[in-house]
Amino acid sequence: MKKLLFALAAISALGVATVMAAPIEHHTVLTGKVSTVVAIGTPVTEGQTLITVETLAGPMAASKAVVNGIVTAVNVTTGTDVTRGQVVATVDSK
Numbered sequence: 001m002k003k004l005l006f007a008l009a010a011i012s013a014l015g016v017a018t019v020m021a022a023p024i025e026h027h028t029v030l031t032g033k034v035s036t037v038v039a040i041g042t043p044v045t046e047g048q049t050l051i052t053v054e055t056l057a058g059p060m061a062a063s064k065a066v067v068n069g070i071v072t073a074v075n076v077t078t079g080t081d082v083t084r085g086q087v088v089a090t091v092d093s094k
Contacts, residue, residue: 024092041071049064
């Protein structure tokens with residue numbers, strides 16, 4: 001019985017680790033022209049700005065990392081227009 005419980009616990013832990021390491025898409029919360037973009041391969045921490053856009057008040061963070069990880073994809077470039085809700089970057093969590 002103990003071996004069965006141990007096996008189930010190990011399988012559950014592997015499932016959680018797989019979910020935690022999944023790539024996370026990050027969306028923009030603002031609409032505007034992109035002024036800065038984080039580079040692919042950049043390590044980021046939760047809360048770190050991924051892109052900024054130009055607004056009437058100046059550059060503002062339009063997307064921030066929600067996990068610690070590595071940027072694996074960037075879907076926008078400086079000077080392009082983005083729309084609120086658009087996927088702008090992907091971060092693989094650590």
